[in-house]
Amino acid sequence: MSVELCGLQLAHPIVNGSGTFDAIAATRAFGDGLRSRFPFAAYVSKTITLEPRAGNPPSRLWEAPAGLINSIGLPNRGLHGYIAEDLPQLVGLTTTVGEGPDAKTWPVPVITNVMGSTAEELHALVEACEAHEEIAAIELNVSCPNVKTGLDIGADPVQLEAVVRAVRGATAKPLIVKLTPNTADVALCALGAQEGGADAVSLINTLRAMALAPTVNSEPPRRWLGGGTGGLSGPAIRPVALAQVAAVAARVSIPVIGMGGVQNATHARELMAVGARLVAVGTESFRDPSIGATIAREL
Amino acid sequence: MSEAPFARRLLSVTAVEELGAYRVLRVADPDEGGRGSIPKPGQFAMLSAAEHWGAEEGQRPFLARALSIARHSEGESHFLLEDVGPGTKRLCELRAGDGVWALGPLGRGFTPPSEGRRAVLVGGGVGIAPLAILQDELAGSVTVLLGFRDRAHAQGAALLDGARVATDDGSTGHHGLVTELLAADLERDPEAVVYACGPSGMLEGVRALCAERDVPAQLALEAGMACGFGACFGCVVEKRGGGYLRVCVDGPVVDAGELERVSEPVGGAEFGGPA
Numbered sequence: 001m002s003v004e005l006c007g008l009q010l011a012h013p014i015v016n017g018s019g020t021f022d023a024i025a026a027t028r029a030f031g032d033g034l035r036s037r038f039p040f041a042a043y044v045s046k047t048i049t050l051e052p053r054a055g056n057p058p059s060r061l062w063e064a065p066a067g068l069i070n071s072i073g074l075p076n077r078g079l080h081g082y083i084a085e086d087l088p089q090l091v092g093l094t095t096t097v098g099e100g101p102d103a104k105t106w107p108v109p110v111i112t113n114v115m116g117s118t119a120e121e122l123h124a125l126v127e128a129c130e131a132h133e134e135i136a137a138i139e140l141n142v143s144c145p146n147v148k149t150g151l152d153i154g155a156d157p158v159q160l161e162a163v164v165r166a167v168r169g170a171t172a173k174p175l176i177v178k179l180t181p182n183t184a185d186v187a188l189c190a191l192g193a194q195e196g197g198a199d200a201v202s203l204i205n206t207l208r209a210m211a212l213a214p215t216v217n218s219e220p221p222r223r224w225l226g227g228g229t230g231g232l233s234g235p236a237i238r239p240v241a242l243a244q245v246a247a248v249a250a251r252v253s254i255p256v257i258g259m260g261g262v263q264n265a266t267h268a269r270e271l272m273a274v275g276a277r278l279v280a281v282g283t284e285s286f287r288d289p290s291i292g293a294t295i296a297r298e299l
Numbered sequence: 300m301s302e303a304p305f306a307r308r309l310l311s312v313t314a315v316e317e318l319g320a321y322r323v324l325r326v327a328d329p330d331e332g333g334r335g336s337i338p339k340p341g342q343f344a345m346l347s348a349a350e351h352w353g354a355e356e357g358q359r360p361f362l363a364r365a366l367s368i369a370r371h372s373e374g375e376s377h378f379l380l381e382d383v384g385p386g387t388k389r390l391c392e393l394r395a396g397d398g399v400w401a402l403g404p405l406g407r408g409f410t411p412p413s414e415g416r417r418a419v420l421v422g423g424g425v426g427i428a429p430l431a432i433l434q435d436e437l438a439g440s441v442t443v444l445l446g447f448r449d450r451a452h453a454q455g456a457a458l459l460d461g462a463r464v465a466t467d468d469g470s471t472g473h474h475g476l477v478t479e480l481l482a483a484d485l486e487r488d489p490e491a492v493v494y495a496c497g498p499s500g501m502l503e504g505v506r507a508l509c510a511e512r513d514v515p516a517q518l519a520l521e522a523g524m525a526c527g528f529g530a531c532f533g534c535v536v537e538k539r540g541g542g543y544l545r546v547c548v549d550g551p552v553v554d555a556g557e558l559e560r561v562s563e564p565v566g567g568a569e570f571g572g573p574a
Contacts, residue, residue: 025529025548029405046532054542058562061523061533065359068525072532075543234361286526287363289402 001299002097002106003041005255005278006174006199008136010041011097011106012296014268017259017282018044018113018139018178019072024089026289036105038095039292044111044280045082045090047141050121052078057226062211067234067261068283069209071227074115079128082112091134097296109136111176115144117153119166130171137174140167140198143182143205155183157192164196176257179203181237181244190248190256202257202280203248204241206231234283235261242270249275263291265298309349360386364569365524365534365547367496368404369428369458370435376401379428379458384569405527406551409433409517412492416515417442420459421481421505423497424452429519429552431458433494442484442491446477446501478504485512493555495519503561516555522546523569537562 003013016039023043027034055075062069077085093108112135116122122140129135142154142163154160154177164177177193179186181204190201209232211224223229241260249256258276261283262268268279284291314325326346364386370377382388393399409429412418418441420430427445434441443462447453450470456462464472465480473480478501485491489512495505496519509516524534527547535543536550539559544550 019532020530022529022532025545028548029528055532055535057537058535058543059523060535061525061531063359063362063523066361068362070525070531070533075532075535283525286531287361288400289526289528289530 001296003277005042005257006137006176008042008109008174009106010109010278011095011104012041012299013272013278014040014292014296014299015042015111015257015278015280016040016044016285016292017280018141019046019074020282021285021289021292022046023093024086027089030289035092036094036096037293038093038108039285039290039296040108040281041095041106041278041296042109042111042136043090043093044139045086045113046076047074047113047115048076048079048082048125049074049115050079050124052076052081059224059226060230062224062230064209064211064232064234064236067232067236068286069211069225069230069232070206071225071230073227079114079125083128083132087112087132087134095293110134111137111139113139113141113178115141117144117146119163122163122167123170126167126175127170130173135173137176137199138171139176139178139202140164141178141205143178143180152180152182154178154180154189157185157188160189161192161196164193164198168197174199176200176202178205179244179248180205181240181260182208186244187247187251190252194252194254198254200255200257200277201248201252202259204237204244204260206233207237207240208232233261235263237261238263238267242274245271245276246274262295265295268295268299307345360384360389362386362525363400363402363527364390365521365527365551366390367426367429367519367551369431371432372435377431379425379431379455381425383425386569402527406547407549407553409494409519409552411437415490417488417491419444419481419484419491419493421477421493421495421497421501422446422459423477423501424448425455426497426501426519426521427455427458429496430494434459444477444480444484446480446497476504477501478508481505482508485509485514489514492517496521499561499563506555506558506561509555517552518555518558518561519552520546520550520561522551 001012003010056071056073060072090110094105096103096105112129114125129138177198193201210229213222213224238261245258255277257278258271259280262281263284271279281292311327313327366378368376369379380391382391420443422430423446443459445456445462446465449468453464453471456464465477493509493516502518522534524547525531529548534546538544
């Protein structure tokens with residue numbers, strides 16, 4: 001069930017959500033064999049920022065009903081660390097579809113996810129990615145507050161369009177915009193991204209959420225997550241994802257990568273039925289790292 | 300039309316009877332005629348079980364729980380369980396014949412002591428688990444010091460051979476902290492390597508004590524983790540010099556020197572608290 005996305009030929013329609021699978025750490029845990037039987041048809045990196053980030057102080061996780069709230073804070077080596085240390089290890093991932101004489105091996109392209117708090121930062125990141133042929137496509141994380149307005153760049157269609165337009169000229173690679181669900185009208189945001197020159201949109205990112213620490217007696221309430229708030233993922237958000245993917249796919253003409261609470265092939269088919277070209281798996285990979293491959297096989 | 304009480308009520312099943320391929324559920328309603336109204340023909344009720352409802356597969360517990368392998372022999376892995384939250388509670392309920400999903404073994408383990416150094420195993424509570432398999436692995440004599448809340452918990456010491464025990468309440472063994480036993484032990488013979496696992500307060504005590512005496516120590520840390528293989532970045536602890544270690548892939552066993560101090564727990568195996 002091979003599929004094409006913005007000129008990339010992929011073995012199947014299942015990829016990982018950014019920040020939900022660390023190919024390098026997974027190889028440490030499960031061995032180098034993983035590199036040639038990668039569970040995803042493309043590898044989407046964790047979010048990369050210009051400067052290194054340590055991430056949020058713990059606690060970073062809260063198990064919610066049928067879901068997970070995370071407040072990780074985008075720890076990463078920074079652009080230069082990513083390009084110098086991570087990217088070389090991400091080259092050459094492959095996946096095999098089919099068995100016996102029908103088996104076909106496909107390259108697993110790298111999609112690098114980047115985030116900046118200004119159009120200038122994003123431009124610099126995109127420009128740097130453009131210079132590396134190992135990077136097949138770029139995904140913009142726009143769930144970052146504008147330093148001036150405090151509003152997430154991706155939450156405002158007008159601002160989003162301007163930012164995408166500002167970085168569009170810096171790359172000829174496919175440019176994917178990862179939309180935030182924490183907005184009034186996600187389809188309008190998707191249209192903004194399309195107007196700005198995006199080649200595809202991906203959604204949904206996590207839903208903003210909060211958890212209070214368990215208290216004893218009359219302790220004052222305290223936020224559990226070190227970052228204060230976090231993002232909710234997992235099956236709890238699947239119906240929201242279905243609605244938002246459907247709304248976006250109905251409005252844009254560019255491909256849609258759908259995600260949110262996918263646990264099996266049925267869930268993936270549902271997202272594709274409402275218009276997703278590719279489906280990303282995130283939280284379910286935490287429970288079973290091979291689930292992407294299982295879903296791809298079942299499709 | 301008979302009116303219903305404006306709240307769901309907790310009632311008791313009095314009997315379940317087999318009826319061919321069906322079952323008849325009998326539910327007692329002590330308030331019938333009072334708060335509970337008498338149903339009319341054709342009315343129905345919305346029922347749900349009081350237990351294990353809303354906490355089934357896919358809800359809570361939703362993510363797998365990280366548990367040390369306590370022993371491995373003849374194809375069997377042993378785990379030490381304590382019911383401290385929804386995940387461990389469910390695991391405690393498992394009975395012979397039930398299924399369990401497992402991913403692993405994962406993470407970085409203990410490193411054996413260098414030649415001539417004595418291994419001192421220091422455990423606290425359910426954290427004694429990885430020390431048992433370590434004791435199985437280590438040839439020669441090891442010193443085992445274990446701390447528990449009370450006598451009932453201290454029965455867990457049987458998992459290891461030749462343990463000296465401390466309890467918080469003094470109901471058995473040394474009345475006090477296991478780190479007091481460790482201090483006395485290292486006083487007698489400091490040519491040791493300390494292997495410790497337990498609550499963060501105990502681990503910090505072990506770390507400080509070993510740092511003072513320049514005794515190498517390996518600490519097995521606990522943290523709630525969503526994945527166990529480096530993907531979620533949720534299980535971090537602060538490392539010496541800033542930044543964070545992922546307990547799952549950089550640990551769970553770390554050299555004490557990698558940490559400035561052992562920080563407060565971030566939810567243990569049951570991240571997200573007990574509810």
